[in-house]
Amino acid sequence: MMRIDAHQHFWTLSRGDYGWLTPELDAIYRDFAPSDLTPLIAKAGIDATVLVQAAPSIAETEFLLSLADLNTFIKGVVGWMDFEHPDAPATIQSLAKHPALIGLRPMIQDIADPDWMLRDDLAPAFKALIAQDLTLDALTLPQHLPRLRRLLERHQDMCVVIDHGSKPAIRDGSFSEWARDIAALASETSAYCKLSGLVTEAAPDWTPDALKPYVDHLLRSFGPERLIWGSDWPVCTLACSYARWVETTDALIADLSTSERAAILGGNALRAYRLRG
Incomplete structure (x- = not known):
């Protein structure tokens, strides 16, 4: 079984394009x-990783691609580009020439307009993404799930991976609306979803039992064939160590068959991102 961490980050603070990364986030406010x-x-x-953007700049995407060139464990890079720019299709085509680029991630959670992804002027960028056989990483919040479902109705050939289960508000105990919308999206589209980022949505004293209803619902909704494991390291260290997240998720999926665990822990990432094994 090949194990892939399908969601991790690197950053260098001196680059200056990480607007969200402030000194208040003490544990991760370093390179x-x-x-x-x-x-x-x-x-x-872990045999390999997918390196995901953390800054809304092409410069950071190029930085991440350079890291992939130097580190063979990085199987692919999910980068960023401005989907609103008139030259977006040409930029996507240019970025896709690098063999390590496997997807793009507009930082939807940080965009004020919840309907942003449905704007007509973004359609050329989504079509270019499909044409270049790239995956869209959807960094969404629960409120975005009905919009994302509508987007996928428009672009049914687009491969989409939802980051962090769309960030359910675990610390507040919110479940029903998120559960309804995630189940609808899973049943009506072919999207994948990442089993990642849940610990930073939970209370500081979280336990595996607090995560279990959300993980179980993701499993029921997407099935083991469309759920993808990732660490969200180093962001996860705001809530737990890398090792604890590995141990927690291994325990939460322990009742699945060997083939089902293998799919979640690596096989589905290979398919969703068209990675070489």
Whole structure:
């Protein structure tokens, strides 16, 4: 079984394009490089990773692609570009020439207009994404799920991976509306969803039992064939260590068959991002 961490980040603060990353986030307000992650994935038995953007700039995407060139454990990069720009299709075509680019992620959760993704002027960018065989990583909140379902009705050939289960408000105990909308999206589209980022949506004293209803619902909705494991490292360290997240998720999916666990822990990432095994 090949284990893939399908959602991790690196950043260098001096680049200056991480607007969300402030000194208040003390535990992660420093540089994170491949040398920080390699011992963690070695100990956890992780074979490869997907490196995901954390800044809304093409410069950061190019920085991440350069890291992929130097580190063979990085199987692919999910980058960023301005979907609103008139030259978006040409930019997507240019970025896609790099073999490590496997997807793009507009930071939808940070965009004020919840209907942003449905704007008509973004259609050329989505069509270019499809034409270049790239995956859309959907960094959404629960309020975006009905909009995302409508977007996928328009672009049924677009491969989409929802980040972090669309960030349910676990610490507040919110469940029913998120559960309804995630189930509807899963049943009506072919989207994948990442089993990642849940610990930072939970209370500081979270336990596996607090996460279990959400993980179980994601499993019921997407099935083991469309759920993708990721760490969201180093963001996850605001709530737990890399090792604890690995142990927690392994325990939460322990009752699945060997083939089902293998799909969630690596096989589905290979399919969703068209990665080489």
